[in-house]
Amino acid sequence: MPKLLVVDDEPLTVEMLETFLQLNGYETISVLNGTEALLKIQAEAPDAILLDLQLPDLNGIEVCRQLRTAPSLSTYAKLPVIIITAHGSPEMRRRALEVGANAYFTKPIRFAELIAELNRLLAAHQAE
16 A cells, blocks of 8 residues: 655645545555655655645745755655645746656646546656
8 A cells, every 4th residue: 555645734635635545545644844744754755745835834845855855865855746736837837847746736636637647656656
């Protein structure tokens, strides 16, 4: 069962995502800010990360950048990262993809598309 880290500062969004993902066969862990996300990645070794951009401390862009470049996180640098955000601007999308996000979804989330992308990214990651 793949383990996913859900990172969002809105508890209701976290609860909704966790419920949906668990119903679709995923194990979930969650945190409400970027600092906790970076710590939880090392503690839990998730298979993929669902990451909001607007977080109260480190924003999602910075979390993704650190994941991809920090020597202390090098073991996890290739984890699939899916951005889930209310920001639909092309600029934010471009920035997220530039720092290493693998996919970008805007809220409201289309769950069938999210699951298809998760499955694709997890299969590609396992094949590496």
